Amino acid sequence: MSFANLIKSRRSTRNFIDRPVEVEKIEALTKALLYSPTGKRKNHWDFLFIEDKVMLLTLSECKPHGANLIEGAALAIVVVGDSVQSDTWIEDCSIASIILQLQAEELALGSCWVQIHKRPHNNEKTAEDFVKEQLNIPRSKNVLSLIAIGYPAKKRAPIDESELLYHKIHKGKY
Numbered sequence: 001m002s003f004a005n006l007i008k009s010r011r012s013t014r015n016f017i018d019r020p021v022e023v024e025k026i027e028a029l030t031k032a033l034l035y036s037p038t039g040k041r042k043n044h045w046d047f048l049f050i051e052d053k054v055m056l057l058t059l060s061e062c063k064p065h066g067a068n069l070i071e072g073a074a075l076a077i078v079v080v081g082d083s084v085q086s087d088t089w090i091e092d093c094s095i096a097s098i099i100l101q102l103q104a105e106e107l108a109l110g111s112c113w114v115q116i117h118k119r120p121h122n123n124e125k126t127a128e129d130f131v132k133e134q135l136n137i138p139r140s141k142n143v144l145s146l147i148a149i150g151y152p153a154k155k156r157a158p159i160d161e162s163e164l165l166y167h168k169i170h171k172g173k174y
């Protein structure tokens with residue numbers, strides 16, 4: 001698939017069929033993450049691959065809205081940064097997250113970004129702390145996102161070109 005078609009066909013997938021992701025595809029996803037660029041090539045990120053069904057269910061409860069879909073995914077990849085070591089941790093983790101989603105798309109897998117950073121678990125705890133506790137992630141680290149991956153129950157249509165916000169493109173000054 002051309003890159004232009006890849007970025008068009010990627011849509012958030014929130015419903016998955018019950019089918020594991022093959023080892024070769026997990027390997028390709030791994031490489032996509034590790035090829036992702038980081039500021040000053042510091043590579044202060046970590047990625048946790050979760051396939052255990054019980055843990056996927058637990059992680060689906062990390063925040064009250066927008067995380068239920070994790071339960072039905074075959075795989076969740078938790079994207080962890082380090083704000084102590086890198087002042088570009090959000091950018092580094094965001095780039096890795098979207099590259100992962102595009103690689104998943106090329107492999108005919110569906111994916112959805114689940115935002116963890118700055119989201120509450122409940123009144124007392126952040127979603128980030130909840131995820132860190134469940135997965136033994138050191139307190140000093142930061143969790144930006146969790147990317148849920150699996151075979152889509154239904155392929156969503158690309159956004160129609162007529163809906164693109166061309167008025168957001170400015171030629172020259174704002």
Ligand SMILES: Cc1cc2nc3c(=O)[nH]c(=O)nc-3n(C[C@H](O)[C@H](O)[C@H](O)COP(=O)(O)O)c2cc1C
Pocket residue numbers: 010011012013014065066067069112113114115116
């Ligand atoms: C930074 C970011 C955070 C997101 N967080 C969530 C989330 O927590 N839960 C969710 O279901 N979707 C989440 N999404 C997916 C967006 O809702 C989705 O990308 C957007 O509605 C556009 O739809 P599309 O991905 O199908 O093109 C997030 C996307 C981004 C880029």
